[in-house]
Each structure stands twice: as structure tokens, then as C-alpha cells.
Amino acid sequence: MKQLLSKLLFKLNGWKIVGPHVYPQKCLVIAAPHTSNWDFFIGRCYSYIIGVSPKYLVKSELFLPVLRILIKFNGGIPVYRKAKNNVVEQVVGMFENATQLHLGIAPEGTRTKVAKWKTGFYHIASTAKVPLLLLAMDYKKKEIGIIAEFMITDDFDKDMLFIQQKYANVSAKIPDNYNPKIY
DSSP states (O other): HHHHHHHHHHHHHOOOEEEOOOOEEEEEEEOOOSSSSSHHHHHHHHHHHHOOOOOHHHHHHGGGHHHHHHHHHHTTTEEESSSOOOOHHHHHHHHHSSSEEEEOOOOTSSOOOOOOOOHHHHHHHHHHHHOOEEEEEEETTTTEEEEEEEEEOHHHHHHHHHHHHHTTTTOSGGGGOOOOOOO
């Protein structure tokens, strides 16, 4: 039902899916640009259509009594940003203990413009030794999908430049809130 409804919504709004529809058993998916609450809605419809059930990190402040049930039901994992938790180690542990895990992260960390992306995703993928999938939501083209899949190397600058180049021409919902220079 969710898949059919999502396909209908995509068709009515002119969205199309690009790139591969099959994900590795374990992978970290970074979704960008993230400038609007609509990003989650578009991304969730995309995952229903291709049949992937991702988990995703969400700020704990959103886990309000009623909303908490919806977020957890849809794969949300709370991140307590005020506490000194090592989120990277926790997520790496999740990968180590899972037979299948598709984890989504918005590396900008917020919908407002940032000077650079948070790099936790990089350290998670590197330490857990899982592929990094780059998911782009291009509002100008109305396309969503994986634009690249790769394994993190030992060269942080080279990898970040590669990621930055892949997202360079992707149009955000709110262009003024997106900084294509990610590091």
C-alpha cells in the first residue's frame, strides 16, 4: 500500500527515480542536499518505491510522546546531541551486530545552510568498512536516487572532494540553504 501510494505521489508530482534500486546488505547512505522538511517525505517515498527499509539518525528532540511512535516505526534512531556520546562508535556497533542494515544520514545535520558537512558519516563508513552510497534529491530535475557507491579510502581529502563533485550540480529544495562546498 505504501509503495503504491508513493508511486502515485511521485507520478502526480513529476518525480522519477534514477540510479540503482538494489542496495548492498549493509551500507551507509548519505542524503543531500537537506534544506527542507520535504526531503524526508520525498526520501521516504523513494525508499517505499524501491523496497528498502532504511534506518536513519534523528535528533532526540523530535522524539516527543506521539511523534516518537511514528519516527521509530519508520526506522528513526534518536541521537542525543547534548550528551557526550560517541555516535560513530555506536553506529559502527550497529553495523557489526546486524546482518542487514541500510542507514541513512543527512551529513549537513540541519536544514539551514552550513559552512561544511559533519564528517561522522565518513568515519562510520570507514570504521565499519561498509560502502557509502550517495543519494541525491534534485528538486530542479525532480530526480532522486543513488549517484555513486564507493568504499572509503585512506585519503580523506580525496574522498571528500569526490563526494563534493558528485553533489556539485544537485539542486536543493531551498537553494539558498545549500552550500555545495562540503568541507
